[in-house]
Amino acid sequence: MRFLPLFWSGIWRKPGRTVLIFFQVSVAFALFGMLQGLKTGVDHVVAAARGDLLIVHSRLSYLAESLPSGLAEQIQAVPGVKLVVPVEIFGAHYQKPTEGLGVVAVGLVEDWASAFTYTISPDYLAAFQGLRTGALVRDTLAQKYAWKIGDRIPLMSNTAQMSGSTNWAFDIVGTFSDNDVGAGRYFILINLAYLEEARALGKGTVQHFNVAISDARQAVMVADEIDRRFANSSRETKSESLHELAQSEMQSIGDMNFLIRAIVAAALAALLIATATMMIQSVRERSLELAVLKAVGFTDRAVFLLILVEALLVCVAAAACGLALATFVLPRAASFIVGLSMPRIVVAVGLGLAVLVALISASIPAALAARLKVATALVNG
Amino acid sequence: MRQFLAILRVNLSGAGQRIGSVLTIIIGVACAVGVLVSMLAMGVGARRQAMENVRDDRVTLTSVGARDDQSSIPRDEAVVARDLPGIRKGADGEPLVVFESLVSMEAGRRVTGTRIFFPLVGTTANFTGHQPEIRFTDGRVFQPGLHELIASNACARQFVGFGIGDRRPIRGTDWTVVGRFDEGHSLQCKVYTDVETLLSAFNRNTYNVASVMLQSSSGYAAFRAALQANPALHLEARREREGAEEEFKGLQGILDFASYFVGTIMAIGATLGAVNSLYAIVDSRRRELGTLRAIGFGSGAIVASILCESLLFALPGALLGAALAWLFFNGLSASPFGYNFQLAVTPSLGGIGIVWALAMGLAGGLLPALRAARLPVATAIRAA
Numbered sequence: 014m015r016f017l018p019l020f021w022s023g024i025w026r027k028p029g030r031t032v033l034i035f036f037q038v039s040v041a042f043a044l045f046g047m048l049q050g051l052k053t054g055v056d057h058v059v060a061a062a063r064g065d066l067l068i069v070h071s072r073l074s075y076l077a078e079s080l081p082s083g084l085a086e087q088i089q090a091v092p093g094v095k096l097v098v099p100v101e102i103f104g105a106h107y108q109k110p111t112e113g114l115g116v117v118a119v120g121l122v123e124d125w126a127s128a129f130t131y132t133i134s135p136d137y138l139a140a141f142q143g144l145r146t147g148a149l150v151r152d153t154l155a156q157k158y159a160w161k162i163g164d165r166i167p168l169m170s171n172t173a174q175m176s177g178s179t180n181w182a183f184d185i186v187g188t189f190s191d192n193d194v195g196a197g198r199y200f201i202l203i204n205l206a207y208l209e210e211a212r213a214l215g216k217g218t219v220q221h222f223n224v225a226i227s228d229a230r231q232a233v234m235v236a237d238e239i240d241r242r243f244a245n246s247s248r249e250t251k252s253e254s255l256h257e258l259a260q261s262e263m264q265s266i267g268d269m270n271f272l273i274r275a276i277v278a279a280a281l282a283a284l285l286i287a288t289a290t291m292m293i294q295s296v297r298e299r300s301l302e303l304a305v306l307k308a309v310g311f312t313d314r315a316v317f318l319l320i321l322v323e324a325l326l327v328c329v330a331a332a333a334c335g336l337a338l339a340t341f342v343l344p345r346a347a348s349f350i351v352g353l354s355m356p357r358i359v360v361a362v363g364l365g366l367a368v369l370v371a372l373i374s375a376s377i378p379a380a381l382a383a384r385l386k387v388a389t390a391l392v393n394g
Numbered sequence: 395m396r397q398f399l400a401i402l403r404v405n406l407s408g409a410g411q412r413i414g415s416v417l418t419i420i421i422g423v424a425c426a427v428g429v430l431v432s433m434l435a436m437g438v439g440a441r442r443q444a445m446e447n448v449r450d451d452r453v454t455l456t457s458v459g460a461r462d463d464q465s466s467i468p469r470d471e472a473v474v475a476r477d478l479p480g481i482r483k484g485a486d487g488e489p490l491v492v493f494e495s496l497v498s499m500e501a502g503r504r505v506t507g508t509r510i511f512f513p514l515v516g517t518t519a520n521f522t523g524h525q526p527e528i529r530f531t532d533g534r535v536f537q538p539g540l541h542e543l544i545a546s547n548a549c550a551r552q553f554v555g556f557g558i559g560d561r562r563p564i565r566g567t568d569w570t571v572v573g574r575f576d577e578g579h580s581l582q583c584k585v586y587t588d589v590e591t592l593l594s595a596f597n598r599n600t601y602n603v604a605s606v607m608l609q610s611s612s613g614y615a616a617f618r619a620a621l622q623a624n625p626a627l628h629l630e631a632r633r634e635r636e637g638a639e640e641e642f643k644g645l646q647g648i649l650d651f652a653s654y655f656v657g658t659i660m661a662i663g664a665t666l667g668a669v670n671s672l673y674a675i676v677d678s679r680r681r682e683l684g685t686l687r688a689i690g691f692g693s694g695a696i697v698a699s700i701l702c703e704s705l706l707f708a709l710p711g712a713l714l715g716a717a718l719a720w721l722f723f724n725g726l727s728a729s730p731f732g733y734n735f736q737l738a739v740t741p742s743l744g745g746i747g748i749v750w751a752l753a754m755g756l757a758g759g760l761l762p763a764l765r766a767a768r769l770p771v772a773t774a775i776r777a778a
Contacts, residue, residue, distance in 0.1 A: 029673065030670055030673065030674075033666050033667075033669055033670040033673075034666075034670060036666050037663050037666040037667055037670070040659055040662050040663040040666065041663050043659065044656065044659045044660065044663075048656070078565070104464065106464075109459075110459040110460055110461060110464065171464055171466065247566055269728075272432070272433070272728070275429075275432070275722065275723075276429050276433075276656060276660075279425040279428060279429050279660070280425065280429075280660060280663065282421070282425060283421055283422045283424075283425035283426070283660075283663065283664060283667065284663070286417060286418050286421045286422070287418045287422055287667040287670065287671075289414075290414035290415055290417065290418045290671065290674075291418075291670055291671075291674070293414055294414065294415070294674045346655075
């Protein structure tokens with residue numbers, strides 16, 4: 014501790030240079046934090062996806078195929094299944110064809126909301142239950158169009174009503190938030206019973222079932238058992254947990270691994286050269302001072318460590334600064350990934366890399382300083 | 395000017411002694427430019443693929459206000475649309491119009507086994523005349539009325555179950571893959587089948603979109619007018635290029651944002667490095683610069699020479715960075731966000747990289763150049 018003033022004066026000998034190096038290291042680690050944070054953060058989001066929620070859809074196609082709603086009872090009979098909710102999905106647009114949104118019709122069985130990833134207040138749930146044409150709106154969507162509770166929203170879609178009209182209208186009874194990565198931001202929930210009654214085609218079929226199971230660890234077994242019950246029938250099913258679905262949703266970002274690594278490597282390589290050159294320059298300029306230190310009894314080793322510690326202090330402080338910035342920016346920049354936050358491990362690895370950069374880049378200048386000949390340095394200085 | 399050149403020559407002749415500082419600038423700039431160019435190469439590659447097969451004489455018809463699978467064209471309108479004026483006739487004398495039905499299908503990825511979607515396009519039998527860019531490499535065209543598929547070679551490379559003779563279950567029936575084709579250089583998987591077979595399999599009664607080949611691309615306005623004037627048709631026409639641009643806009647936006655975001659951060663880092671290095675260079679030459687000032691060199695010439703030196707160091711950095719990007723990333727396949735394409739490092743990207751590098755050189759050289767010009771002559775000459 015008593016050497017602290019010595020480190021400090023070394024660091025601030027040329028404030029301009031130190032500040033520039035500090036910023037350069039910060040910038041590099043902010044970039045590292047954001048890129049690696051995105052990659053690792055996505056892995057964490059996938060890991061956090063609910064494993065106790067299965068989506069049972071047609072084996073033939075996830076989107077283009079439907080299942081008879083009557084399958085619900087058979088699925089309910091599978092051991093381990095807690096709750097089965099039929100779900101129908103269709104696309105619609107608001108005012109203009111470019112303003113697309115999803116319509117999710119859910120069967121309002123008891124406690125249906127527990128088989129979804131949505132957060133809905135009890136008041137809104139009750140209001141939704143109470144109005145056949147009611148709709149719950151995803152908070153981000155309500156914000157986008159400034160919709161309020163009580164508004165009646167007209168939507169256009171490909172799904173025809175009994176009258177032949179493809180225009181629909183729903184009364185907003187509440188809003189909700191969602192923490193599922195794959196679900197998108199713009200959709201509304203409506204009452205499946207109302208849709209069944211009003212639509213012209215596809216009556217008695219749904220697009221998938223949301224199935225809550227009692228134990229996430231048995232997800233694979235329960236899913237297999239459900240699929241086995243419908244195997245070789247005309248309505249073969251495929252059951253996947255939200256966890257598995259999140260995995261394939263996020264696959265695309267995993268494909269960027271190579272690019273992310275290349276960028277991080279380039280940034281760190283540039284940084285290494287820059288810090289090493291600056292430190293060498295600094296040691297050269299300070300040869301007189303270092304020689305004096307040695308003359309008053311500092312060993313070669315102590316001088317070596319002095320330079321090393323100076324580099325360490327600057328690099329680690331700057332990296333911490335950059336990583337803190339990345340932690341702040343990441344969830345905002347990548348808001349399309351719901352629930353993304355900076356994983357601690359990325360911060361830890363970042364600080365580790367900062368130590369590494371400091372040690373490698375300072376090793377040459379530190380060795381130069383340690384080998385400094387006192388007499389010649391004093392004479393030349 | 396003579397002063398400027400003289401100082402510049404002195405500056406550069408000393409570069410060898412300050413190799414560390416010079417290398418810092420060159421490598422910093424090279425890394426920043428390399429990263430920017432390789433990231434922009436994604437956008438260029440994706441665009442090249444999206445636009446490759448676009449033809450100016452093809453026009454897409456959809457129902458008014460709708461896109462792709464949201465659109466629906468009833469059969470009675472389809473019959474009328476075939477007889478619109480200005481449509482090119484095929485070898486058989488029939489108008490080159492295809493009606494398509496689009497279904498999103500699921501496939502297993504070859505390497506990871508994860509699920510991914512590809513478009514299954516039902517199309518009319520004359521589509522080979524209408525899409526000359528399709529080149530069969532294996533097998534034959536599907537037979538109307540049979541459950542047969544043809545798949546682009548990209549499908550077989552990415553997914554399992556697209557060999558000739560492979561059967562895929564769709565709607566409870568096995569569909570056989572009978573042909574494989576290339577669609578330009580596209581890496582995007584696309585599967586075609588007979589549209590009527592597809593419609594009946596999916597209980598549909600309307601087509602999604604129609605594509606028309608005009609006699610010439612200049613006939614577009616007349617064709618559009620004829621379409622709008624026909625009261626039996628509730629369709630709208632768009633050039634194939636417009637549709638492709640619109641579809642591509644979203645991906646382009648994401649890729650461009652990511653490229654310039656990361657590129658800017660790297661550039662800031664490289665500029666900071668350059669500033670530091672140039673300060674060091676200026677500092678180590680205090681005596682020399684002071685002497686120049688003392689014997690009458692203008693401060694303008696000194697500023698210009700330092701800036702120019704900075705630009706001259708940035709330039710090889712840019713070339714190195716662009717070359718590395720080309721070496722490592724040109725032609726590499728990428729599949730972000732479910733798209734599939736090859737990165738393309740083009741000369742124009744190299745140009746962007748050089749402009750970017752010069753901006754870094756200029757920004758990085760400014761402060762050190764000013765310091766050099768402002769050196770107090772007396773102390774500078776005495777400096778160690």
